[in-house]
Amino acid sequence: MWILGCGYVGQRLARHYLGAGQSLVALTRTPASCQALIAAGIPAQARDLAVAPLGDLAWAGEAVFHLAPPPAEGVEDRLTRHLVTAFRQTGHPRRLVYMSTTGVYGDCGGDWVDETRPTAPAVPRAWRRWDAEETLRAWSRESGAELVILRVAGIYGPDRLPLERLRQGLPLAREEDSPWSNRIHVDDLVSACVAAMARGVPGAVYNACDGHPSTMTDYFLRVADLAGIPRPPLLPLDEAAGKLSPGMLSYLAESRRLSNRRLREELGLRLRYPDLASGLPTCLPTLP
């Protein structure tokens, strides 16, 4: 088994499989991350999947998790294209689970969205994800390798809360201007990955989210309250806009409520944390 892109989610996934006696290799981009994984007992190699020669990697016939994000520029995912070229040269994995994002749906005006919704990526980071999905779908058709795609909502968990932003007191859009947004607890995401690898239908896409959308503002205020950080100022969107990062503004421009029916009923995942009220308190022990 291979875990390509072994960061916050990948390390938890690796620990799950190693604990179950499964051997695996994790890949990261930088030697520093690689050393940290090895020190944590996770077998790892450092390789830049976007550019490095990959011909010596023995993933033919293996199960592969692809969790590496696209490079930060352009409208194509050079990394996934490079990876598929390497598969053609070295031999194809048996099954690949790809971690995509819900950004590929674009702005849905607050509609409920399931996996049958046509994709409509609207910003470069979403185009790159869509390109990665399309590249992998074409590769799967051509090679016969099994592909399962998870479209993942905002990930939260221990050590993955917006505490720094909250401490800075940066403003948020007031509740009535804040778009719908969707989350998943990292533990449930790891379970979704394991289920997708074990029994995901080849070719299927699953939304990986808790099924209880809230607004971006609601999420930040809940975290602030739990962490004992003063609530930030809430402003009308046009006023807040001048004070928000371009990244945050691009998230505020999209609103959708994601259904996880397929994840629960077809993939058979039982979520431990079906909403923020149940999930956020589990992130508290590591709060300073």
Ligand SMILES: NC(=O)c1ccc[n+]([C@@H]2O[C@H](COP(=O)([O-])OP(=O)(O)OC[C@H]3O[C@@H](n4cnc5c(N)ncnc54)[C@H](OP(=O)(O)O)[C@@H]3O)[C@@H](O)[C@H]2O)c1
């Ligand atoms: N954050 C969210 O809310 C969210 C939502 C939906 C989907 N996702 C996606 O879910 C995936 C997993 O998320 P995460 O939070 O676990 O990400 P993460 O903590 O940032 O880890 C990313 C991993 O990918 C590696 N990587 C990046 N570029 C690489 C390259 N060119 N070659 C090889 N390895 C590379 C990194 O290695 P180095 O540490 O050495 O750089 C790191 O091990 C990512 O694709 C992320 O974009 C995230």
